[in-house]
Amino acid sequence: MDFRRRFHPCRPLPGDRCPSLAVDGDAAFSVATLERRLEKDRTRVVHSASLRRLQLLPQQGAVLAHASQRRLLSASLERQQMGRRIVQMVYRKLGKRAGDCGLDGLEDAFICLVEVGSLLRDIGRPPFGQAGELALCGWFDSHMSALGGRQLPLAKDDIQGAALLNELCRFDAQAQALRTISKQEGISLTHVQGAVLLGEQAVWREVGDDGRGRQGYCYRAKSDQETAMRGVLGLGQDHRHPASYVVDAAEVIARTLSRLEAVVERGLIDPTSLVASLKQAYVEGLARQGEPWASLEERRFSRHGVVRRWSLGGMLDWALRRYERDNVEELGRFFHYLRLALGRTLVNHAADAFVAHLENIREGQPQLRLLSAEVGCRALLEAFDSLATRVEYRDPELERLELEGYRTLCGLLDAALPALRLPEAAFVRLLDEGHGASPRLTLWVKRLPPGVLRVYRQAMAQPWEGASREVWEAYHRGRLVHDWICSMTESSALEEYSRLRVAGRSLA
Template sequence: MYSRLITPARIHPWGDEDLLEATEQDRARIVQAAPVRRLQQKTQVFPLDVKASVRSRLTHSLEVQETGRQISRRILAALPPGEVCEGAFINLVEMSCLLHDVGNPPFGHFGEQVMSQWLGDMLDPLYQQALAQPPSPQWAELRQDLQLFDGNAQSLRLVHSLHELNLTLGQLAALCKYPQQPQPGVSYGQHHGWSSKRGIFFSEQPLYRALGQSLGLAPGCRHPLVYIMEAADDISYCIADLEDAVDRRILTLGELLAALRGADQSDYMSTLLDDALASSRGFFPHFRQLLTRDLVALAAQSYVSEHGAILQGSYPQALLHGQAPAARVLDILKRVARELVFLRPEVEALELEGYAALRGVLSSYACLLALPAPQFARLLAGEGSQALFFARRLYHRLSARHLKAYRLAIATPDPRFACQHEQEWYYRVRLLLDYVSGMTDTYVLEEYRLLSGI
């Protein structure tokens, strides 16, 4: 089964690589990719923070990569010898971990909410300005796809459609945390787990279908290595967010300990906290080591025990789902972070600054979306008239890479679109979202100040 799921094949063939060589080539392409470098200027919890010890998205992703490697090695030790190429397995897991946040916009999940809110407010009026005609019946689907901006879906678009890394098929599929496509009007309960979340844009659906057909994945099913990446992320960020909050004095260690002891009086929690407090290395290094050890073992055990369903991509829950003591502590850490960190005035003040900057930049560039297609085509051809003097200057700030992807997407009619004019406008909106979501926290603030004359 793994021989089909982990393969040297690529969308665009690249020589006669063997499997290990192909995944090593993936590693080189990913590590050297510009979107990975940009992660160093995107903060994990505290936007616009300049303190060196606070985690950036890049340092967080490196921690996730290492945790993913540890889980992988435990899994491989439990699988029958020769079932899978171990080096390729570990390479794919490590690189999916390194890339797991690469599609996040400025200000992370808060930025996703800001972009979705702005799109919800502006898509319909901008559509009417640009197209000046009633929308097709398909527009409701396209509108929802554009409005619900998701960093996971953007990751696949970024590495394949925009940066054209031409990764192996298994590596691309291992990035897709939420391959399911929820339908409008359908209510999904918590028992659906990851399958209730959307994670593939309309623009990348043909790519994901091709991946599924080549790798033998049923529609809406995960690649098995996604489960490992998800577990590694959960393990890493839950501990790190609280450590950064204490380091930044958002809360004290005493407040954290009181919250943890109050939430769980079990022997496991007490032993974990007491051992960490007694360590000469300091509380967080020892706490992280002890809890990570147990969570890594639990994730690997879950993967092996549910191996059949995971290989099919149909296992409905996360590897760390359940009532094991370590899993309960992980859930408590998430809840404590929400209650004691993310709702603090200091954190919300930083987010308000990000809110103003992100909405301001989107609103400034909205004039490019309001243009009728013939006028935008004149900008593409370098023929902007005096009436387009402001739009032309904004257009010149767009990335050449993003413009190339836009031109390619509209070059030929796509039969999936009911109207060709909606195809053009859909990808023009994607062009703006690609550009803005790729900005770092500091760059979007600088761009806002520039466009606002501040």
């Protein structure tokens, strides 16, 4: 069992936008080379415009004006720190066994991979969070017949074309992140760093070449890039990189704790009620999983990797007692203690699961989740999520603002509809000349980011296979609209919506 091939430091050659395994990876594996190239990846990502955009995007569940200090960038940093702690705990638990599986000497590189993967995780998300994703998918689903001026449905024998266009009705944040960083920004990441984004993605059903259903995991627009990554790193189809398991676990821990902290900060629930509700939800969750004997005092959680184990009730009570003993009204102090108790527990369980499933992780088993391997840990996370979701919607403003975001994005997509209806020649002329048949269309094309236009033109210059050129052009035109929306922040989306509405009224 050797992990080293999964950490090969090669990257695509400069200018290689559709790699056919043309990489600079002919040299033998070197830890020093790996660490140096991963540091270069970190520098490029930290300096990217896509990462700066996260400073302006609020965390999901914190879209209210008075909670606007909770940004996606801070969520990425919290996830980064959790991932770092998981890797460090894994190496503590492995000890000398790290050499047996080829992980010896890779701790710094592994940590760097996880930290940069955590930063990349959210850069592809559209404005308005989940409401934005629903708006994108729903709008394309209802306007599919408009793409490229074609008439749908396609011919029954055009199975690949239908599957290709149906991708536009789905959204995968990690696939969009890889597209944004590598294509729009032109950042050439090492294959091992890019492979971290081939993580636990949304799985959908689509029709294969034989007419049967199959599972899809990524955008066709990045299939060549993914093929190169998998070939160099020795990953099978649909298999995942070892670092992606850690990033997924860190995402769950950081997101869960930040959602609970957000609802307490907004005054929707106080710490005492939160602790009581968590206890009740946890016991109910264990009962649903067939453990009626479950008790809050059952010592089933290990916090520091030692033999002594802790109960959930004991950890929650400890955090609440410490907060009350400090006699301060700062709610952040309560979550400081809650993170000390539960954060360490979840990090330890993630590391335990990583060590216990080393062979499956090396092979890249698709459906393995580090924090779902043990019943108690799974019930704990389900209790956190269900409680946070239930409490968030006690605030009527949240639903109103989500609907406002949904309506804004649908309005922006409606403004792009005339461009999607154009035949290919007319659409290319619109992009080249920058003038449309209406003020709204002219304003729309002039506001497209240069990187989005460049990606479309590069895609159309590449050969296509499977579906017809007409279908491929319609697909990439739809991807252009996806990229346009995902380059915005909430404030820029609202401003753009106002401009396009004014341009539409001037036409009337």
